[in-house]
Amino acid sequence: MAPSKLKSAETDAAPRRRRKSVVAVDGETERPVTRIQREKQDIILEAALEVFSLHGFRGATIDQIAERAGMSKPxxxxxxxRKDEIHRRLIGQLLKTWLAPxxxxDANGDPFPEIRSYIRRKLEMARDFPRESRLFANEMLQGAPRIxxxxxxxxxxxxxxxxxxLLAWMDQGKIARTDPYHLIFSIxxxxxxxxDFDVQVRAVLGPGRGGEGRFEDAARYLEHLFLYGLTPRPRSIDKMSGKS
Amino acid sequence: MAPSKLKSAETDAAPRRRRKSVVAVDGETERPVTRIQREKQDIILEAALEVFSLHGFRGATIDQIAERAGMSKPxxxxxxxRKDEIHRRLIGQLLKTWLAPxxxxDANGDPFPEIRSYIRRKLEMARDFPRESRLFANEMLQGAPRIxxxxxxxxxxxxxxxxxxLLAWMDQGKIARTDPYHLIFSIxxxxxxxxDFDVQVRAVLGPGRGGEGRFEDAARYLEHLFLYGLTPRPRSIDKMSGKS
DNA sequence: CAGAATTTTGACCAGTTGGAAAAATGTTAG
DNA sequence: CTAACATTTTTCCAACTGGTCAAAATTCTG
Known part of the structure; x- marks a missing residue:
């Protein structure tokens, strides 16, 4: 049903010294070497994502993660x-993925299609990777001590x-002049x-409108908001250029 | 510097049976009766707010709260x-305050001033009661089990x-026709x-723009966003009507 | 298949956690 | 002043926590 994991895109060309168990010399966890290691680490990270995103770092226990991963704690x-190495790995992977959208x-693209696509991509991430979003939110709420x-x-x-x-686009009169940082924040x-507030959103929308369509509704609404704001406008002016 | 607590406005006219210690019959905590009880409970709630908002329910410990409250755990x-009664009380108080803005x-007011004031009030709450906001966010992230x-x-x-x-306003052509629920969500x-993401905001804005002025910048930006969106417009059209 | 390396398990541990009990210390009305 | 109550402290505990360790089981490689 839901896409399960963010791809790590982490092949790490260096062959490294192998045969030494997964634990590395200086306390860092080595890249997985064998097939089993890769698989198990993925399973663990998947389980940890679930638990950390729900309870935060302190609130999550190794036992919970182990149980969800279907293995014993040892x-x-x-x-x-170490517990915090699992967390570190998750967060490390996460930030890269988070920045991608x-x-x-693209500075060379048309402003409105670019911004609109950016909003769409972010919204898709919220839809497809809610746990990652919550993991990130949890970290932020706690003051982002680890990142x-x-x-x-x-x-x-x-x-x-x-x-x-964004400023350049504003200078060229292609988008309204406003604060680019706060613009990004608002997106x-x-x-x-x-x-992050999925429960609330669904509860407020109710069973009807809170179903799967809510992301499309949100996309449509946000598009309107960022394009026109709430000022009423006459009949059909053409929508944001650059269709799809 | 920062306003410290949300006023409870909870005088509770009923005199109740007194003289029975703070602990009530059925496991519920009674309203404070004596001056000391009221004071101490306030101190505890204040400390608990700090700790819960930072670590979430599971991540917070009674010891931490007790230490911050300057008293022993027993x-x-x-x-x-019970630990969760402290949390319940906090959350209970919170939601009322949260809904107030x-x-x-007011349905009878002018749409734009009403909406703008609402945004301002919410932003002021984010500025003056960040811990309350984070407490709420924490609860949401965990699926809002308690509320x-x-x-x-x-x-x-x-x-x-x-x-x-909002729909009525749209019908009257006073604001743009769009999804009222998602409009509220976006506010x-x-x-x-x-x-909730204060750390990130400050880090990204840097020492200069991340200072005290950031809330004013945010207010100005959000006003523009919700009024006009990003569509560029010619010279000075009058701003949102209904000043301050 | 044998041997080596890897993976898994069970027993264990010290520190922390939420909480109970009861004794000790205020506080206050009569 | 003192009994009755309110508050605080001390001591304690069982469950849980992150983590260790050696032995057992499994998998891999030649």
Missing amino acids: NLLYYFP LEEM IEMIEVDLKNLVDEKARV WATTQHYA | NLLYYFP LEEM IEMIEVDLKNLVDEKARV WATTQHYA
Whole structure:
């Protein structure tokens, strides 16, 4: 039903010294080597995603993760000797995936199609990867203790860059002049809301409108919001250019 | 510096049987009776808000709360015999306060000033009560196990009512025709973002723009977004009517 | 298949957690 | 002042937590 995992795209060309169990010298977990290791680590990460995203780091227990992964706790610890290494791995993978949609926003494209696509992509991520979204939200709520540097460096740089793109579009009169940073924030907020506050959204919409169609409704609404705002306008002006 | 607590406005006219310790018959915690009880409970709730909002229910410990409240764990347990009763009380108080800004939105007022004020009020709450916002967000992330009924009844009813108000405004051509539920969601999302993702916001804005002014910037931006969207417009058209 | 390496298990542990009991210490009305 | 109640502290506990370890079971490789 739901796409289960974010692909890691992490093949790591270096062959490394093998034959040494999964646990590495300096406390870091090595890349999986055997087929079994790869499989089991994936199973564990999948289970951990479920549990961490629901209870946060402190609220999640290794036992819960192990149970969901269908293995004993010591067995799990054989693959990830520390709880926080599982978490670190998840978060590490996550941020890259999280930034991807924004990275795709192309300075050379048409502003409105670019922005609209960005919103769509973010909304799709909220729909297809809600647990990842919640994991991220949990980390943020707790003050992002484990990823603050990534936020301050990688994320900030990317946003700075894209803010410049937006500013350029504003200078060219292609989109309204407004604050590019808060613009980006508002796209994050509105889209991730549908993952992080899913319970609320569904409860408020009720069984009818809270069904599968809610993401399409949201997409339509957000498109309108970011394009026109709430100012009433006469009959059919052509919608956002660049169709589909 | 920061306003510390949401006022409870809970005087509870009923005199009740007194003299019976704080613990009530059926496991429920009674309303505080003596001056000391009221004070201590307030201190505890304040400490608990801090801890719960940061770590979520499972991640928070009674010891942490007790320490922050400046008392021993058993002493704290004298006032709230169960951990989850502290949480329940916090959440209970919270939801009422949380709904207030939306309740104020007046069907007889002018749409744009009403909506704009609502956004302002929500943004002020994000600024002045970030812990309350995070407590709420934490609960949502976990699937709202402890308040789902309130969400499904009280919150839903209120939103339904206000959605009708918005629809009426749309019918009268006073605001653009769009989805009233998702409109409300987007206001929640964009404003609460500044409390729940505060770390990220500050990190991305950097030391300069991430300072105290960020809420004013956000207010200005959101006003523009909800009024006009991103469609570029010619020179000064009058801003949202109905000042301050 | 044998031997080596990998994987899994069961027993265990020290620290933490939510909470109970009861004794000790205030506080206050009569 | 003192009995009755309210509050606080001390001590304790059973369940849970993250994590260790050695032995057993399994898988892989030649």
